Amino acid sequence: MEIVNIEVNAFMEMNNILFKIEKQLKGLNSSKSELSEWLDNQDVCILMNISDRKLLSLRQKGLIPFSRI
Numbered sequence: 001m002e003i004v005n006i007e008v009n010a011f012m013e014m015n016n017i018l019f020k021i022e023k024q025l026k027g028l029n030s031s032k033s034e035l036s037e038w039l040d041n042q043d044v045c046i047l048m049n050i051s052d053r054k055l056l057s058l059r060q061k062g063l064i065p066f067s068r069i
Contacts, residue, residue, distance in 0.1 A: 038069075 006014075039047070045055055058064045 041052060041055060045052060048055070055064070059066050
């Protein structure tokens with residue numbers, strides 16, 4: 001096992017950054033559940049300011065989750 005020593009200031013700064021990241025991730029999780037209505041293609045395109053073709057491309061690449069009714 002290798003032991004690495006760092007200065008207290010560097011450790012505290014790293015710790016603060018990790019706490020900020022944790023806060024942001026928790027915020028993303030909570031905002032996800034707030035969406036209670038379904039959006040159609042047109043609404044998504046307007047919200048994201050993209051074309052229909054770009055939306056289709058993002059879905060095919062798996063970057064945007066979607067479902068069909």
